[in-house]
Amino acid sequence: DAGVTQSPTHLIKTRGQHVTLRCSPISGHKSVSWYQQVLGQGPQFIFQYYEKEERGRGNFPDRFSARQFPNYSSELNVNALLLGDSALYLCASSLDTSEQFFGPGTRLTVL
Amino acid sequence: ILNVEQSPQSLHVQEGDSTNFTCSFPSSNFYALHWYRWETAKSPEALFVMTLNGDEKKKGRISATLNTKEGYSYLYIKGSQPEDSATYLCAPGDYKLSFGAGTTVTVRA
Numbered sequence: 001d002a003g004v005t006q007s008p009t010h011l012i013k014t015r016g017q018h019v020t021l022r023c024s025p026i027s028g029h030k031s032v033s034w035y036q037q038v039l040g041q042g043p044q045f046i047f048q049y050y051e052k053e054e055r056g057r058g059n060f061p062d063r064f065s066a067r068q069f070p071n072y073s074s075e076l077n078v079n080a081l082l083l084g085d086s087a088l089y090l091c092a093s094s095l096d097t098s099e100q101f102f103g104p105g106t107r108l109t110v111l
Numbered sequence: 112i113l114n115v116e117q118s119p120q121s122l123h124v125q126e127g128d129s130t131n132f133t134c135s136f137p138s139s140n141f142y143a144l145h146w147y148r149w150e151t152a153k154s155p156e157a158l159f160v161m162t163l164n165g166d167e168k169k170k171g172r173i174s175a176t177l178n179t180k181e182g183y184s185y186l187y188i189k190g191s192q193p194e195d196s197a198t199y200l201c202a203p204g205d206y207k208l209s210f211g212a213g214t215t216v217t218v219r220a
Contacts, residue, residue, distance in 0.1 A: 003154065033206065042200055042210025043155075045112065056207050059112060090155070099145070100208065102155040 002027070004093050004103035012109045013081050021076040021106045025093030031055075032074040033100060034066060035090040043090055049074055050096070078108075086110045113137050113203055117211035124191045124218050131187040132214040134201030138182035142205040146175055146186055149213070150197045158186075158199075191218045 005024045013019050025032050031050040035043035045058040049068035063079045072093075078085055086109050092100035116135045124130045136144065146158040159168040164179040172189045188195050198215045202208035 031206070033208075035208075035210075040212065042115070042202070042212045043208075045204075045207045045209070048206050050206075058207065094206075098143075099157050099160050100206075101157060102147075104152075104154045 004091055004101055006089075006091050006103040006106050008106060009104070010107045010109075012111060014111050015081055015083060017081050017110075018077065018079050019081060019108060021078075021089050021091075021108070023074045023076070023091030023093075023103060025072050025074070025091075026101055029093035029095055029101075030072055031094045031096060032068055032072065033092045033094070034074070034076045035092065036060075037088045037090060037105070038086075046076070081110045083110050112207070113209035115201065115203060115209050115211035117199075117201060117214050119214060120212065121215040121217070124188075124195075124216060126191060126193060126218055126220050128191055129187065129189045130191060130216065131185050132199065132216075134184045134186070134211055136182050136184075136201070136203040136209075136211075138180060141179045141182075141203065143203065144177055144179075144184050145202045145204075145208060146184070147200045147202070148173075148197045149200060155200065186214075188216070191216070193218045193220050 033048040034046040037043040047066045088105040092102045147155040149155040161177040166177040198213040200213045202210040
């Protein structure tokens with residue numbers, strides 16, 4: 001069975017641009033969570049979606065948004081990119097609110 | 112988001128030796144504690160989900176204990192092998208996991 005997949009693997013953007021990151025959960029999982037990991041820190045919770053509705057949001061500005069599609073895949077959008085948005089963005093899927101299974105992440109570099 | 116501390120930040124272990132490290136978290140409103148192993152260039156791998164005070168979980172040579180009353184968990188690696196080299200993350204929480212910065216373990220052959 002395929003695990004959680006994320007695309008793209010890497011991308012480079014410039015300040016002010018917009019970015020969309022994509023995540024496909026494990027088959028049968030209805031919940032997707034997004035985390036941001038900057039060097040030297042643990043991942044920080046951004047969003048969780050369950051059954052296509054936002055269940056929770058972390059302490060991130062409104063420039064960050066997400067959505068979940070009928071097939072349970074998800075997109076994370078970040079507008080007006082700042083240098084500080086450079087990070088590894090991790091997606092995790094779960095059956096409900098329990099054990100979360102992570103993808104390999106998308107490495108975003110903002111120049 | 113909870114304040115989670117892991118110590119030490121890093122440690123070096125000789126192959127065959129055993130080691131352990133700590134995760135500290137707020138004891139109030141405890142829901143569950145997750146442990147992950149994260150190898151370089153790979154996805155974080157779920158090791159344990161622990162919910163009950165006094166819980167002990169084991170997976171091969173790796174085990175963990177949980178004390179929810181005082182807010183800490185220990186992770187143990189018995190007979191360390193080079194493939195155990197990774198960053199070990201703990202995260203208390205329900206669906207909003209609050210990760211510590213991790214303990215990076217390097218096993219020397």
